Amino acid sequence: MDHAAAVTYRGLFALQHRGQEGAGIVSSDRKKVRSIKGTGLLSNVFASRSIPAELPGDIAAGHVRYSTTGSSRPYNVQPLVVECMDGIWAVAHNGNLTNAAQLRNTYQRKGAIFQTSTDSEVLVHIIADPEYCNHPRRLERAMERLEGAYAFLLMTKDSLMAARDPIGFRPLAVGRLGEGYVFSSETCAMEQVGATYIREVAPGELVTVDQKGLRSTTFGTVPDHLGQCIFEHIYFSRPDSIIFGENSHEVRVRLGRRLAQEYPVEADIVVPVPDSGNCAALGYSQVSGIPIDYGFIRNHYIGRTFIMPVADERSSSVDMKLSVLSGVVQGKRVVVVDDSIVRGTTSRRRVSTLRAAGATEVHMRISCPPIRFPCFFGIDFPSREELIASTSDIQEIRRFIGADSLGYLSLEGLLASVSNPENFCTGCFTGKYPTGVPSHHRKDVLEARTSN
């Protein structure tokens, strides 16, 4: 594929919601491997750079960074690019390895040096390990060393590989573009570049594309029940993506419909919290018959970096993103629908804003169960102490956010809204994970330095 880096750049734009801390693209023209990386949004990193000139070639891999392990410092931006015995390897990782600390320790004891604080760096040490290097199932064996969640994109001078962990935590799909192939965490990026979705990369599958074409091998043991991340459907994925075989928008509408059955209420309007509550609010409205209306307006110009120029006003910065539509909510009994509650402070602000605008009743509906447990597999929730549902019961949360009523979708309701519910991880709700978790977990567990 010509201009592989330009295609990658377009595709990454559709995936920007998955990570805003850094971005990078690596390309190969089969002679040289080149890369551009930097912190911040894609548009910052690639502003004033000429992608076709600086990143030529028909093979490319890109990444947008969302930090679960390792800080957002420049040296942690992916794809990692390293040289080992048999040449250059570039690695882009979505997910979180639960045995990264042990593997890091193992390799450090053998003399390995680490230049990032990401969990992903251990993979390149395994790949470079002479024990694996010459083995016919080199990459498959390398993957078998890893525990936890991963969708990996690997690139060499003349090939591209994609691998997904056997439990299938994170999504990864393969598509076709002209004579070539594309891989993406979400299918929305394929539509963006004009590629055609073929299928998911299967749990425990390694797909390799090189001049001989595409071939597939398997590794590890795929369990009876997968551990697909249900939070992808609840919040993380873009609604136009097909994830784990289903469209997220449709799942979310079903969540909202079910929520209306579980927690009906007499009210005048259903108001989504944009954009996270949009789809579920639609479903809630459909079932309840309460008309949807836009009670909140989102300001598209407030970026992640908005900082109020006067210090003591910074506390109100969240208000800059959503404005309430007084004319819509005034004198109304309002059902507000959002995807989840994490710390509770944002929901509290939403409720008080609606009341200030004249809503007579505010009923909060959440399209997933209470989040009570940490995620070890790629979602960056705060610590348990900060998760409000971890320390408070529903009534306490309701009082804290100031709502007249509060309804969380039940776990049963959640699972009834997806196909093959037995194949999903619901650990953040139940504390039961499909595989072992590390004894200690902190985001900066591998961080011995802070740097640039």
Add this chain to the structure above:
Amino acid sequence: MDHAAAVTYRGLFALQHRGQEGAGIVSSDRKKVRSIKGTGLLSNVFASRSIPAELPGDIAAGHVRYSTTGSSRPYNVQPLVVECMDGIWAVAHNGNLTNAAQLRNTYQRKGAIFQTSTDSEVLVHIIADPEYCNHPRRLERAMERLEGAYAFLLMTKDSLMAARDPIGFRPLAVGRLGEGYVFSSETCAMEQVGATYIREVAPGELVTVDQKGLRSTTFGTVPDHLGQCIFEHIYFSRPDSIIFGENSHEVRVRLGRRLAQEYPVEADIVVPVPDSGNCAALGYSQVSGIPIDYGFIRNHYIGRTFIMPVADERSSSVDMKLSVLSGVVQGKRVVVVDDSIVRGTTSRRRVSTLRAAGATEVHMRISCPPIRFPCFFGIDFPSREELIASTSDIQEIRRFIGADSLGYLSLEGLLASVSNPENFCTGCFTGKYPTGVPSHHRKDVLEARTSN
């Protein structure tokens, strides 16, 4: 009010949709007048600037630039700040003066020099004119010289003034913040800063705020029927604003409701074009009973400056903003609701994207009549040749955009959706304007140079 510039900065964020070409804030601490101005978005202009330190004082005026007359070059960014006989004047202008060329010529013949190519600069020459300077009704008389559309904010070292043209083309409101007053084109900015909306500045009213408090005078002749810009309600204002005494969201929902009555159709879902068609789609759905669904997803990370790195793909850049939700539209008869059609090329792309995603029928509904005539009063439509409705009839437009049916709201329907319909300008639909228009009109009519 302390930190007037910081308040202005917050307020401008809520008005950023009104102009993205430049931004500026002027402040006064009653001793000195200071300003920061630049091209691009607010966040660009004020990045790394310390507003409290660089713009101290309890009086401030700000502006975001949308060019109708004069290019978007740096010297055209407002507020204009000039010194004349009696001190510093800062001027921020929303609207378009139809006699600017004549006034400019008149003053140039008297020896005046112009440093911008905006129509707004003529006002400061009138203000500085000795004939007006010492007159007790100086500003009122100055305003009486102007023809066309204007909401002006004027600032001196120790006062702030707001004026609105007698025909009332453009919105302008006054509010209260603590002990002080705020003015804004839209009320959404008042909510943003915690101010309370008091009322509109009346057509032909000059409101002055200084240490003696607020006082009001009038100028010009207010016609029997005002010429309020109906396009503010159709598209331009933010839906949470109160404009001309009515909430734009509510007006838009009514437009959609009426549209459903005028152009009903058998269909499965109503899909808004986000965000311009959101409110009207809601109304259409309410009346038609056809459920609303999100068929398009908007990418929040594609800024105005997105430029594809490879030239020949630039044509597809519009696709980067909206993605279609195949699962929603596939196999469905879709009613797409948007606010207006200008050139027709964007609508055409929307229709073809929906069809490619499997929509079986695509019915386009537009919540205003065909735009056939230019605006001389502050909306930057393209030239008549480029306005598709100026050269094509409805059937031709329908064929061009590829829709199965096309319905434009009637003028009657439009007017029935606002209070006091006789007080609106509908010139872009009818060619009948509430006041004279210039014989020649080009956006760069005052542009004798290009510069930085």
Add this chain to the structure above:
Amino acid sequence: MDHAAAVTYRGLFALQHRGQEGAGIVSSDRKKVRSIKGTGLLSNVFASRSIPAELPGDIAAGHVRYSTTGSSRPYNVQPLVVECMDGIWAVAHNGNLTNAAQLRNTYQRKGAIFQTSTDSEVLVHIIADPEYCNHPRRLERAMERLEGAYAFLLMTKDSLMAARDPIGFRPLAVGRLGEGYVFSSETCAMEQVGATYIREVAPGELVTVDQKGLRSTTFGTVPDHLGQCIFEHIYFSRPDSIIFGENSHEVRVRLGRRLAQEYPVEADIVVPVPDSGNCAALGYSQVSGIPIDYGFIRNHYIGRTFIMPVADERSSSVDMKLSVLSGVVQGKRVVVVDDSIVRGTTSRRRVSTLRAAGATEVHMRISCPPIRFPCFFGIDFPSREELIASTSDIQEIRRFIGADSLGYLSLEGLLASVSNPENFCTGCFTGKYPTGVPSHHRKDVLEARTSN
């Protein structure tokens, strides 16, 4: 001349020492006038700009800003570009008008508005004045209204004009480049662009270049004795320039030779303060027979903007520019030669550094008389209170700077070193100026605001 703006850009690089606060270039392709301006060094302003594409045309004028009147804010960067009755005028000014405040007042009383706080803006008002506009000697008469020091470059869509005040304060030369003409404050810029120096623009001369070629007219009354700025030769001009008919390097060597005659001393080495004392030190060495040696090394990487990251060390920032060569000065009796002493603090640091490095004696020699009076004609000296020679006698200065001896060149010695000494202004030494000075003088006399 093709690419006039590119030629101007090259030439301005050779003039960057004359002003580092801002830079601008205006060009005309005979249809449109375009400009790029900004604060800071040329390299900042034009970084990432394409001069040939953005500033096409065969006529151009440029300027580097050094503020004597008006702050270094963006709106004060020149060339000024304005439109009046008969089109666009661009103005670049070197010098200082002593009647700017009166003229500004006069025009403001007539209704003129000012958009900068520079003295230069008055000229465009005179040019635009209908009294002058249609007069055959329009520009000559305009110049006759001005008092003080000026070398002006004026540009319209199809012509370029250069004018020099009748007293001849500031230098201005004309040269030939191919079929075209170039003007420059210093001839070093002509060499830079490959142009040939023809002659000075004469005091009271207006040179006009247009499609009819070059022609010369005169204005004002040239006095018996000119008031050429002798400080151009002492310090301001680049040593490779021909200024007022003489090469500055040669003048400076003569100043040093004379200084050696007036203030001989027994010493081991002559050390110049780089680069301002280089030429005079050479002359001092030649006459005294004391060998020159490099006692100071200049760090080429410390820009104007060097700010020490820790606040309390900022005081030592001057030390970052010059390092003493201990091996050269240790155990030596040193004659340090510099061009002038302003506040005395820098000289004091030089002396103490030399002593710390082991110099046994330090004799300071200055190649001009004590600066006791302000300059009203284009050199930005501090106020009288800050001029050490204004409040202290020679012995007090010597003690303040800590030198074993201090010798200032006498006024006679200074004048003996230039041709036609009667044609020089020595006001900063004598307080006697060749023409009237304003009663009040402050750099920000026209500054009613501070802005961006």
Add this chain to the structure above:
Amino acid sequence: MDHAAAVTYRGLFALQHRGQEGAGIVSSDRKKVRSIKGTGLLSNVFASRSIPAELPGDIAAGHVRYSTTGSSRPYNVQPLVVECMDGIWAVAHNGNLTNAAQLRNTYQRKGAIFQTSTDSEVLVHIIADPEYCNHPRRLERAMERLEGAYAFLLMTKDSLMAARDPIGFRPLAVGRLGEGYVFSSETCAMEQVGATYIREVAPGELVTVDQKGLRSTTFGTVPDHLGQCIFEHIYFSRPDSIIFGENSHEVRVRLGRRLAQEYPVEADIVVPVPDSGNCAALGYSQVSGIPIDYGFIRNHYIGRTFIMPVADERSSSVDMKLSVLSGVVQGKRVVVVDDSIVRGTTSRRRVSTLRAAGATEVHMRISCPPIRFPCFFGIDFPSREELIASTSDIQEIRRFIGADSLGYLSLEGLLASVSNPENFCTGCFTGKYPTGVPSHHRKDVLEARTSN
């Protein structure tokens, strides 16, 4: 030492001439190691960064990059910061390892991954090697694995180490600052920060500073004759530095004196090429009795990045740096003194400029012998084909540059100008190196990729 990073920053400014391609500082507050790195000049990398806030701690190491091996891409900027078994290591390297490719290969075969293309990265792999890790002479043994030229600064969370190769190619000095110690390639950086020079780090010496104070150990075999780089004295070091026990300014003056003895000529003035020829020109003048004069003026505002805006004029960009002083050279017989000739093109331009300015004779004198051979030990000469003296004899070079005569200092003259001449490497003149050289040598020998 408080604010170690701020001290390092000041010191690096004095060393900026040693590398302009990148800069970095690493600091430790004994708990965390932090770093800031970037491409370009110090002032670019640290602009708008707060060093005290971002780099706290009393230990720091800095580096300015000049590429001899490895490109100037971001990932090659030093200090390298890596984590291995026993914690964080930061490494800054001056010099060039001649066995880097072999070592890299050796470690890659063991499974090591490399993330830069610098030769310096091999050291951290040796340090991390379990064979060395627990050895009491760990670092000494690591150094013994290296061949070629190096001055290393190593930093851990709580210690700082400096090592110099046994042949002593590159300079490295230790000084005292308050209670602490500083290391620097040149002593000029010590003066800049107010530190006191103690002595050189000896060839084959490792100096360690930690909370126990400073201690010294040795490694390797110091040869009978050292291989100190004589080019440090000829060109590379700043003249105010003490290098290899001698002040470079004084050495250069002696080179010039000797040059005058070896190649006398009848002439009127001695003109240095600023700044590289300044000191030698002084010596030449002293012995020859021909007065020195400034025939060239250096433009201080032309940075490394000057790019002419019009493509076809780029060839003349060198002229932007030096201007000839016509008045000085016109009608004169000129001796031009420079430090060296590499490709010959720059010297040729100098000669032709002098002739164009009216010099009647131009005699070029070079303060070192012809450079005929590559440097493998840290100076980035071009390839042999580009070294004019490698392919042309003296008469051919003279004709190429257009001089009336050309004199290169003899090898004997060069060696007679330094103390202990037997301790210097003169390989670039003789092709005889003090130790083995790699069979193949290209700057990008380790470069398998190009990246950012």
